Amino acid sequence: MLNSDAFSGALLRASPLTITRRVIGALVLRELLTRYGRNNIGFLWLFVEPMLFTLVITAFWAATRTIHGSDIPIVAFALTGYSSLIMWRNMGNRCIDALRSNLPLLYHRQVRVIDVYLSRLTLEFMAASTSFVTLALALYAMQWIPAPENALQVAGGWFLLAWFGAGLGLILGGLSEKSQVVGKLWPPFSYLLMPLSGVAFIADALPPKLQQIVLWLPMLNALEYLREGWFGSAMHAHYDIPYVVVFNLVMMLVGLSLVRQVGINTGEE
Amino acid sequence: MITLQNVSKDYPTSAGPRRILSNINLTIEPGQHVGILGRNGAGKSTLVRLISGAEPPTLGTIERTMSVSWPLAFSGGVHSGLTGTDNVRFICRIYGVDFQPRLEFVKEFSELGIYMNEPVVTYSSGMRARLAFAISMTIDFDCYLIDEVLAVGDARFRERCRVELFEKRKDKAMLIVSHSHRYLQGTCDRFLLFREGSIEEYDDFREVYFQYKELLGEGFASREQMMHEMKQANG
Numbered sequence: 001m002l003n004s005d006a007f008s009g010a011l012l013r014a015s016p017l018t019i020t021r022r023v024i025g026a027l028v029l030r031e032l033l034t035r036y037g038r039n040n041i042g043f044l045w046l047f048v049e050p051m052l053f054t055l056v057i058t059a060f061w062a063a064t065r066t067i068h069g070s071d072i073p074i075v076a077f078a079l080t081g082y083s084s085l086i087m088w089r090n091m092g093n094r095c096i097d098a099l100r101s102n103l104p105l106l107y108h109r110q111v112r113v114i115d116v117y118l119s120r121l122t123l124e125f126m127a128a129s130t131s132f133v134t135l136a137l138a139l140y141a142m143q144w145i146p147a148p149e150n151a152l153q154v155a156g157g158w159f160l161l162a163w164f165g166a167g168l169g170l171i172l173g174g175l176s177e178k179s180q181v182v183g184k185l186w187p188p189f190s191y192l193l194m195p196l197s198g199v200a201f202i203a204d205a206l207p208p209k210l211q212q213i214v215l216w217l218p219m220l221n222a223l224e225y226l227r228e229g230w231f232g233s234a235m236h237a238h239y240d241i242p243y244v245v246v247f248n249l250v251m252m253l254v255g256l257s258l259v260r261q262v263g264i265n266t267g268e269e
Numbered sequence: 270m271i272t273l274q275n276v277s278k279d280y281p282t283s284a285g286p287r288r289i290l291s292n293i294n295l296t297i298e299p300g301q302h303v304g305i306l307g308r309n310g311a312g313k314s315t316l317v318r319l320i321s322g323a324e325p326p327t328l329g330t331i332e333r334t335m336s337v338s339w340p341l342a343f344s345g346g347v348h349s350g351l352t353g354t355d356n357v358r359f360i361c362r363i364y365g366v367d368f369q370p371r372l373e374f375v376k377e378f379s380e381l382g383i384y385m386n387e388p389v390v391t392y393s394s395g396m397r398a399r400l401a402f403a404i405s406m407t408i409d410f411d412c413y414l415i416d417e418v419l420a421v422g423d424a425r426f427r428e429r430c431r432v433e434l435f436e437k438r439k440d441k442a443m444l445i446v447s448h449s450h451r452y453l454q455g456t457c458d459r460f461l462l463f464r465e466g467s468i469e470e471y472d473d474f475r476e477v478y479f480q481y482k483e484l485l486g487e488g489f490a491s492r493e494q495m496m497h498e499m500k501q502a503n504g
Contacts, residue, residue, distance in 0.1 A: 014365065026362030034350040104346050106323040107339035110363045264325055 020118075023110050027119035028126075046123070047130035050090075054082045054135055061200075072202070072227070072234050076145040079135055080230060081199040084161050084223050087128035089190060091165030094120045095173030096183045099262060113263040114256075117173050121166050129158070150229040157226025160241070163248045164218050170255025177262045198223040203238040211238065218247040271297040271320060271337065271412060271442075276329035278315055289315050291466035292329075297442055299335060299411060304453040304474075305446045306481045307463025313446045316463075317414050320444065335411035335442060341402065341434075353385040353392075353400050357407070364408050371407040378429070379403040399426060406433055412442035450478055450499065 032043040041048065058078035098120050105111045139145045148154045176182040197219040203211050214220055221239040228237035273295040279286040289312045297303055307313050317340055318324045319331060339346050347356050357375050361368040376385055379399040381392075389397060405413075413434070434443075435456055447453050453460070453474065460477040461468045464484060471477035479495055482488050489495035 018365070022365050023363050026359055029362070030348065030351065030355075030359050033355055034348065107318075107321050107346055108360075108363055109322045109337060109339075 019110050020112075020115065023112075023115045024119045024122060027105075027111075027115060028123050031119060031123055046127045047134065050083070050086045050128055050131040051135055053086060054079060054131065057082045072231055073145060075139060076231060077202075077227075079132070079139065079145065080227050081223065083128060083132040083135070084158075084219070084226065085194060085197065085199045086131070087124065087158075088161055088165035088168060088219055089194070090128065091121055091124045091162070092168040092172050092186070092190065094124050095169035096176040096186060098173050099177055114259055117170055117259060120173075121169050124165070124169075125162050129162075132158070146231065148230045149232050153229025153232075154226050155229075157222050157229060160222040160225065160244050160248065161219060164222065164244070164251065167248055167251030167255045170259050171251060174255060174258025174262050178258075193217070193219075196220070202227065202235055204236045215240070218244045270299065270332075270334050271295075272330075272332045273320075273326075274330045274332075276319065276326045276331060278312070278319060278324075279327045288466055290319075290326075293468055295461070295468070297335075297412065297444065299442055300440055301459060302443045302445065302457040304457030304460045304477075305444065305463070306448075306453070306460065306477060308484060311463035312466060313463055314416055317416050317444065317446060321414055338405065338408070338410040338413045340414045340416045341405045347389055347397060347401050347404070349390040350388060352388055353379070353381055356389065356400065357404055360404055360407065366408065374407060375400070375403040378406065378433070395423070402430055410441065412444065413438065415443055415445045415447075417446055417448070450474075451502075454478075 032046065036043045036045045058075055061078045062074050095117055099113060099116050102116050105116065106113070136145065140147060172182060172186055196214050197217050198214075203215060203220060203224055206214065215238060221241070221244045224237040224239040225241060225244075227235060228239070273293050276290060276293040276295075277288060278290040279288050281287075293316070305313050305316070315324075319326055320333075321337055321339055322331075322333075323339075348359070351359070353375070354372060357372050358368055361371055372385075376382075379385075379396075379402070381396060381400060384392065384396060389400065392400065415434070443456075445453065445457060457474070458472070460471040460474060462471065462477050462480055462484070469480070471480070475492065475496065478499075479489060479492055482495070489498065
């Protein structure tokens, strides 16, 4: 009989940072396993799925020559637009009801409410980024898209979008624990936001009035910045980065406060 | 040490908030075994949840200088979409401990055999309880929370749980919720009786059990009568 007496040295009193890192790592792996299992290609689906989405849209636009109002190569245009959309949309969607299905986890002293959300956000960010980078490299290798003119600016735009997605996820996650209605209302609302956030157009191609309105959307600003980094010489970008940063900061604060309230109110099982 | 100071807990109901625990003060020292009695819905499990940290109190503070387990054999902590092995792996990851020796232990103790590699959703409730208990034993805590643990498994498995918990870990602090007098009598040195949201503390099991039975409406005519009946039940 094996002995359980020797089981000590658990990280029960490690530093908060070490514990958080471990917990988020464990939650990410657990989420991967429950979502994709060990069948066929397993958790490769994590980024194959968004890659397929992006490829289909890209192929469709390239085939139909959908008008987007600029000289930008259509493949690069679709790749940047759709990858960005997938990232912030999935980050938001995946946080809805995230805690409700994971309440028993809170019995472990190590796991905090915020960890559940952070792990989902990490996972979606990894998925979208891997998909984006893999597709970009593959398409570049096939000479379908040019290399970015300013890779750093592309990365900057990408992180601004991820930051927005994280704030959005925390807000939706927090609200969805307060009221189930959020999970029902968000999908139709997100369908309204999607076409407006620059997936299929650049701001410069819009009539000035409409342009002024849609540029209130931080996702569009960040995407314009990202696209300028990729093929700036082929377009005239419109964006206001300080505005995006302030918007993201406010969302982040609201999101964190909502998640904190969830932590205080949980537990009517 | 675990210290509860002026702890109250409300739950929302459609008729407004309902106070389940009211102004609880309690200190649990290392190594103490505390038995908890009370009617269904009196707040026993709520207290366990508060001490485990799964829920914060509505009022008051809870201070822990000991590491506290999750409620033992609590199947809710086992993810049903994952295999038994993956559940062990997950727990080892969160607590930052070696996986391999613990997997061996869980395999052996739970006697799940090849089912360790099947999703928990395919387990019977007995198998699930065996897995949950075995996983609970892989992390070394200062204080164990035990909510009706011996309700699981068959007699042989219950005996092995008893050895694992009350012999090998008898130096650890424990908080034990149970309706079984045989179970509490031999194990605990302090007793808490829940009555309308507050707790009464007793050192003597006979006294707490007498009060408890009275609370249930099954009271004994006298303490002598109770001793006589308990002796018969044990004999």
